[in-house]
Amino acid sequence: MPQAGRDGAGMPMIVEDWDRLTFRVNREAYRSSEIFDRERDNVWLQNWLYLGHETEIAKPNDFIVRTLAGRPLIFCRDTDGEVRAWLNSCPHRGTVLCRETTGSSKLFQCFYHAWTFRNNGDVAAIPDDSAYEGSEGLRESMKLRAVPRLETHEGYVFVSFNPDVPPLLEHLGDAADYMTMIEQQHVSGMTTLPGVQLYSVRGNWKLAVENAMDGYHFSPTHNTFVGYLRENGFAVTDDDQYAYNLGNGHSLLVLTGHGGRISMIWEPRFGEDERARTAAHRKEMTERLGEQRAHYVADESHILFVFPNLLLFDIEGLSIRQLEPVSAAQTDVRAWQLVPRVEDPASRALRMKTVVSFVGPGGLATPDDIEAYEAVQRGIEATANERRGELDFSDMSRGMVDEVKGVQGRSIDEGAMRGFWRHWVSAVGIDNGLRVDGKRPASFLEGRDVR
Amino acid sequence: MPQAGRDGAGMPMIVEDWDRLTFRVNREAYRSSEIFDRERDNVWLQNWLYLGHETEIAKPNDFIVRTLAGRPLIFCRDTDGEVRAWLNSCPHRGTVLCRETTGSSKLFQCFYHAWTFRNNGDVAAIPDDSAYEGSEGLRESMKLRAVPRLETHEGYVFVSFNPDVPPLLEHLGDAADYMTMIEQQHVSGMTTLPGVQLYSVRGNWKLAVENAMDGYHFSPTHNTFVGYLRENGFAVTDDDQYAYNLGNGHSLLVLTGHGGRISMIWEPRFGEDERARTAAHRKEMTERLGEQRAHYVADESHILFVFPNLLLFDIEGLSIRQLEPVSAAQTDVRAWQLVPRVEDPASRALRMKTVVSFVGPGGLATPDDIEAYEAVQRGIEATANERRGELDFSDMSRGMVDEVKGVQGRSIDEGAMRGFWRHWVSAVGIDNGLRVDGKRPASFLEGRDVR
Amino acid sequence: MPQAGRDGAGMPMIVEDWDRLTFRVNREAYRSSEIFDRERDNVWLQNWLYLGHETEIAKPNDFIVRTLAGRPLIFCRDTDGEVRAWLNSCPHRGTVLCRETTGSSKLFQCFYHAWTFRNNGDVAAIPDDSAYEGSEGLRESMKLRAVPRLETHEGYVFVSFNPDVPPLLEHLGDAADYMTMIEQQHVSGMTTLPGVQLYSVRGNWKLAVENAMDGYHFSPTHNTFVGYLRENGFAVTDDDQYAYNLGNGHSLLVLTGHGGRISMIWEPRFGEDERARTAAHRKEMTERLGEQRAHYVADESHILFVFPNLLLFDIEGLSIRQLEPVSAAQTDVRAWQLVPRVEDPASRALRMKTVVSFVGPGGLATPDDIEAYEAVQRGIEATANERRGELDFSDMSRGMVDEVKGVQGRSIDEGAMRGFWRHWVSAVGIDNGLRVDGKRPASFLEGRDVR
Amino acid sequence: MTAVGEYGVVTVAGHALSRAQVEDFLYEEADILDAWRYDDWLALFAQGARYEIPTTDYAGWSLHESGSFVDDDYDLLLARVKRLKSRKAHAENPHSRTHRLISNVRAFAHEDKLRVTASFVVHRARDGQFDTYVGRYEHLLLPTDDGLRFWLRRSILTHEALPAGARLSFIL
Amino acid sequence: MTAVGEYGVVTVAGHALSRAQVEDFLYEEADILDAWRYDDWLALFAQGARYEIPTTDYAGWSLHESGSFVDDDYDLLLARVKRLKSRKAHAENPHSRTHRLISNVRAFAHEDKLRVTASFVVHRARDGQFDTYVGRYEHLLLPTDDGLRFWLRRSILTHEALPAGARLSFIL
Amino acid sequence: MTAVGEYGVVTVAGHALSRAQVEDFLYEEADILDAWRYDDWLALFAQGARYEIPTTDYAGWSLHESGSFVDDDYDLLLARVKRLKSRKAHAENPHSRTHRLISNVRAFAHEDKLRVTASFVVHRARDGQFDTYVGRYEHLLLPTDDGLRFWLRRSILTHEALPAGARLSFIL
Ligand code: FES
Ligand code: FES
Ligand code: FES
């Protein structure tokens, strides 16, 4: 068992008990480097992954380099305007081809031997190619290496290292519409901005997923932020709010008691001028989207998780968060602010101030979440290789009393986490990873219809 | 052999030769991470471990957090005054429960979801526990996780992660009385003080054990400290001093030629005022303990090793040293000064100055010991995976010429180390870990009767 | 395959295709720690390794400590003037024996227990050796541990941890004469100087070997240095220059278009005074060596690689570079400047300025090479565990069109690298490490006769 | 070359200021922050002042138009201080141990303000980790009769990304 | 706002002292220590002076009543210097290469002494390791006619524990 | 004890110089280097000046007689700057992000020059790595009517060896 404990091989990762109504997650899932390797192979190299947003490379020839699943990539728009994802590694001897982090260029030239490539992947030049047999075949075989699959939904660019992955929309399923809702907030559509939050947490990536789907932590963990909102005339509540499993590991928190819906629901802290702009914008939305759709788009805050590496925060502004696991115990995080392409400068300034006051390592809330991931990662060392094996499990049973009855789980329950873990264990493919005691319900609630 | 060398599996760790009278230790024992893992599983998670001293948590509700065997623990005295050791990890999702290093509190509240526990382990509050089946059962099952065993001897608190470990006193055996002797030095009893030396050495923990049991290194390694004592009127000698194996891996160095016995044997460097105080105290001791017991308590310096992680230095003052292995090549060390609860302020100041002048990373002696551990750890890389396998062994043969005759080993022999290694190899349970050539004596000397 | 990819076990490391005329190297060879361990066992612990130059320890009792194959060594000249290589680890308990980096001493005394050794390896003193059986046998068995083999050629000292390695000259083969040529440049012979460049690169050691044998990178990578030479009246060319495999993994680049041949071929940047000194020296060389030998010695720049850890740069001055792999992704580099024992101070100053302007981490050229190793090491992460396995290979096919015809490869081809890799794969002994498709030539060109 | 007496004195809005005075101001702030004296820290700001930390990709843009780490107007600054003084600011309870080195201080007149640049290294010890934050101050200081006050307090990180475990939950 | 001429001058026991003078004293000490000139270092102390390094859990207590890393009265200071000058102080033979940064220097009058605080970073290279010691000085200096002298030299570490390989065998 | 007014002034070749002036010179250079303004940097050198970085085993020898990392006479210095300004200096394109701390500045008259010593730490961020270069300046400065100029700019590393990934492709 300690040996087993060392890599978690062959142990149940999840234990569901439908008699006791408990759901337990093996803490080895956060600690084990062997499980990290399996996740890399069976999830990150198989699944769709969020790469970036179209608006980051708005113009032809724009490029950004970005590491995804540990692989250095070039995310660019070629000269013809097509969005591309190339391995950032020279086909000749593997040198990082593009060493700039961002810029605009028609060509990528490797500095080592000056092989040069067009941003559509074609070989532009190989010095002295007479040294090779069949220089035509050479140019064919030495094109830039593409990430096998790339598809886009509402400006969100996804890639997969698995050529056989099903179509993106099939993968996104019910999650797709919540991305559409964000795009519908403003008639001009949305764009990312410069000023990307790059940080890294000493915690397993799944702790960041749980935290985002966990309404139960909000008032204790963010006590000071709740206080700040309260003093500014907004009474936060957790009542009548729900967490949904959207299938394929995706999930959704719908929050109606947390505010921060700039240009959709006015709050005193936004100031008087903003009040009129908000009213006007709501009017425009209703005309454009109709009463009910406008309601869903405007009046609810959403936290959407798209398995495995994308979190969308449609609350206190709009931010995109990407998770890049580095090791079992470390995760790089990247966050972009998403704003209406066209917006009143005062609203924009208010939006930027507001979103940053909440999210990111310098905000008034996110640091407490980071403290949580890191305190969990440290804390679970207490039961590593524990003889009393059952103590090395974390509890996520909240709301199983409803779940077993088929009642929709609340935001302050742990149902969204259970959905995530159930998907995770099958995706990672750990033998006997799931143990079910007692009689499991025939099915679980999935999705939510807002159309 | 190199592959074997890479993890030391299946190689003899110790080779005793009773024809040549040599004792050799495989240097893989200091280098191998696989052996480190076995030690963690078979020693640190099975044996009694020194956790801390009662006086560190003198009052009800006092707590200290401390990592032992890599596990974060809460070492506290509950509201009813009972000493406790809890895993510092929330039973809910594993968060470090108590993030303060020390303090006083009746309750421990997890900041993540505000689960709250009494310092006796009971659940005090679980917010919105209606989300769980059977909230009574929940409170039962979600109590703080205790370290399975905790026992105290003379104020020294030991714990074990093994519920089936034999009683503490059985484990301590002959070592127990030397802890009693320390307690008997002063009628008021002893207490630890604030000002804990926390440091970390780049060496295997067993090098620190060997060093403490090694009188042979004293004059060459501590040449400058010996010189300092000599200039201050004390002539250090290594004659007629012995090292004892106390069984269960414990051992004892009895030093009568090294001085520093504050308030028991006066030296010029202590100053004239101290002379009278020393005489008075010796008188009190003799009355209280009788001539002979007082002699053993007062006139000998002792260095006691309690397997596997406690060293008591009853020399140049009194200090407790705890070893916390971090990896094969790194060991965290913690040292507390132990003083009479009641003491003349001038004696106290003298004591503190004296002990620190000797022990600790800022002293005039310990740094040379640390240099030794670290120089050994670096040096043994020279023979890693050596084809001439016999060169990858360290020699600890000193005094086998006496040992084979059943003659008690001297402090400047290496008999205490041999006793340690013989116990270690059986405790760690390495197959064929011990190779014996020639005819081994039927038994070895063990213990020493001073009662 | 991903699992395989994780350590590269059982995969072809090299794929030669004689139909397509391609040569591909598996990037796992640069990344895998398992392959690093095999290299350590099968190459570094078996082969001759360059340790240092006789002139670093010019006088009896001089010593230098140096780590080779991860082993701390003492490289010294004993009192009788013999060159020695000792494991820098005390035979007693393994302490680093000599903690000074360099100096002069007849004796090495271990500080831990004062065991003392002569620089010829004999035991000089073991304090209180009566504690051991048979103190004579003890002194015999406790001599300093020598590196099993040590031989010298032209002042270059090589050692092997393998007692059964064939004689050095047999190993050096054709490489030996190029070391002789350097010695013949000046009648006084050559010496190393103080001022050793110690640095470390974040790249696999084999990338440093490839780079040195790679004339193809010179003009693009060193664009700025070429520009500097051009402005100073020297037109760099890559025409009619060749790369030779010398057997046993050794190789040679002969460059006639790159200059920097101080005191042999004058250039304007060397200044007028140097012109006369150069002419005089060339005259002396011709008298001493004869027309043709003098031509080979003086008019060609040479970059010589002696497998596995020595690079000699007879270009822009003379430097010795030693490679000490630390991990798959890190290599320590040491570089010494080699100069005539007797030289005009102005020539010497010119030489030092010139060599340093080119080589070393502060030069105008080497930093771009370091950038290359490191950019490759980062870049090849892009194809780690790639499903399209063939993409995880680097191409070294340049000049196979000539090689297949038995035509000597040019400096700007990749033939020297292919020779290196062919030797490497057999030396490391990876099962099925080499895959040959199509019909391989019966033999490859090897060596070059200049005698 | 000016005589030493007046060397290096900058006059702003009628206040003659030496580098030494600016250094003393920054050193005092550092001690206040390391001692967790947040009310005293607030007192170093002029009413309406701002506190900014751009992201590591910062290229000079306005934080009103871009993402950032900290974009506090005076109201948010008050909220931040209030939070930091609360026992419930979990990310900083227990408090980080911080240590600050401020060097390369330079001061320039900038309209009615003093533009101050400096190099900083902030060390932070917490949870057995020891983090280092490296960057540059680009402040605007307001000279008043009671001494200098922050008008814009801006910390610009040198890092390419915040390293593992680093966060800006304390004042950088 | 005082004129620059006298700005920042502290007068102690009749000695007018500027921060620059204190910095020069600390910078000179740093060079002396890095050059291993221990006799010169001793000469910077007043007779009867003390050298202290509290442990990392230090909370202001007296070292006479608690554990510590260094608790040298003048006699022990002499013994320490004698040891460091000996070839047999193995922990420092060969000598560590040290490098010191002293910043954020502040000086305050404290009875007849000058209370000086500063931030330090000491880098130490030895045995292929490169260690960093981060902390704060809280000294008491005695102004004399021959310049400043240490009355209490105290180094307070910022670390939560001495990191691996760190030791105080040299002067921090 | 000298009055503060003139305290610490060194007079060289008729130029009265204070430490503050030397610090300002070094701080300005640091900003110029961090901003990659190489023409401005070159302007800080006197004609015929040298730039030197000895190896880490440096024991005081002449770089004309030993190996070194940098041994630039004025011509090579020009070549180095030209290289650094080129887009083809691959090791520094993209540019490293550098950050400099200069402390413990001391100035001494040395014939007609000013001998300046200081401690430096240079941080360098590139390719996801964050390297630290620790060492000591030992410069010779030439006082001119237009201010100070480098006559010998020498950086001496404290490291025992350049750590992994460290290189001197930028100006240390
Ligand atoms: S590695 Fe890119 S051109 Fe050679
Ligand atoms: S993890 Fe402790 S309360 Fe949830
Ligand atoms: S280890 Fe060298 S003498 Fe004991």
Ligand SMILES: [Fe+3]
């Ligand atoms: Fe949160």
Ligand SMILES: [Fe+3]
């Ligand atoms: Fe000792």
Ligand SMILES: [Fe+3]
């Ligand atoms: Fe090159």
